[in-house]
Amino acid sequence: MIAIHDVLDDRKSxxxxxxxxxxxxxxxxxxxxxxxxxxxxxxxxxxxxxxLYNLVEATFTTGMLEIYDQLKSDECSYAxxxxxxxxxxxxxxxxxxxxxxxxxxxxxxxxxxIVLDITQNTPLILSKSMIGVDGNLNxxxxxxxxxxxxxxxxxxxxxxxxxxxxxxxxxxxxxxxSFSRCARDLTxxxxxxxxxxxxxxxxxxxxxxxxxxxxxxxxxxx
Numbered sequence: 001m002i003a004i005h006d007v008l009d010d011r012k013s014x015x016x017x018x019x020x021x022x023x024x025x026x027x028x029x030x031x032x033x034x035x036x037x038x039x040x041x042x043x044x045x046x047x048x049x050x051x052l053y054n055l056v057e058a059t060f061t062t063g064m065l066e067i068y069d070q071l072k073s074d075e076c077s078y079a080x081x082x083x084x085x086x087x088x089x090x091x092x093x094x095x096x097x098x099x100x101x102x103x104x105x106x107x108x109x110x111x112x113x114i115v116l117d118i119t120q121n122t123p124l125i126l127s128k129s130m131i132g133v134d135g136n137l138n139x140x141x142x143x144x145x146x147x148x149x150x151x152x153x154x155x156x157x158x159x160x161x162x163x164x165x166x167x168x169x170x171x172x173x174x175x176x177x178s179f180s181r182c183a184r185d186l187t188x189x190x191x192x193x194x195x196x197x198x199x200x201x202x203x204x205x206x207x208x209x210x211x212x213x214x215x216x217x218x219x220x221x222x
Contacts, residue, residue, distance in 0.1 A: 001210050004063040011055035026188045045183035052198050053169040057137050059202050063209040068126040070213050077121035084150040085218050092130050138162040153208030161197040
């Protein structure tokens with residue numbers, strides 16, 4: 001898995017650079033001068049939380065799509081993947097079939113296509129919409145998605161750091177809080193702890209995803 005490491009390294013580099021600028025700013029080294037430095041600093045801290053969420057979602061989504069691409073490259077059929085992958089594919093296909101506005105003929109054709117895909121060992125194609133990422137990723141959601149795919153991981157408790165980032169990100173994204181208010185009560189030290197915790201957590205998840213992909217743990221035991 002190459003892309004996932006490229007994304008993680010790129011986002012980490014951005015975040016560490018941005019954090020170093022905030023540290024300088026907080027230490028009054030005159031790294032920047034604005035008409036209202038205190039307000040600008042509060043905006044910087046809020047934006048930092050958005051960057052952390054971006055790191056988490058971008059890294060996790062990239063990793064899952066790499067796994068899906070590997071299944072496609074291996075031409076995995078329904079019969080030779082583990083139950084968890086079967087369930088993900090099957091449930092998604094059933095939701096596609098179950099549409100109230102569908103005509104009976106359309107419904108019948110969709111069911112027929114599912115049956116043919118299974119009985120003729122057609123290679124499965126898993127898409128981004130099957131992952132379950134909906135802009136609300138925290139540690140619990142990430143672990144739940146991993147469990148759903150039977151991706152094994154060993155992670156240290158994130159102390160709800162990802163949940164804090166998720167909530168702040170949503171408050172900003174939906175306009176519930178302004179950038180100058182959202183992170184005003186968080187110190188540079190607080191943000192440093194959150195940063196290190198989030199990066200450690202997602203890095204440990206990446207290790208589990210990489211092992212899953214490299215060892216082809218999505219395949220049913222022969």
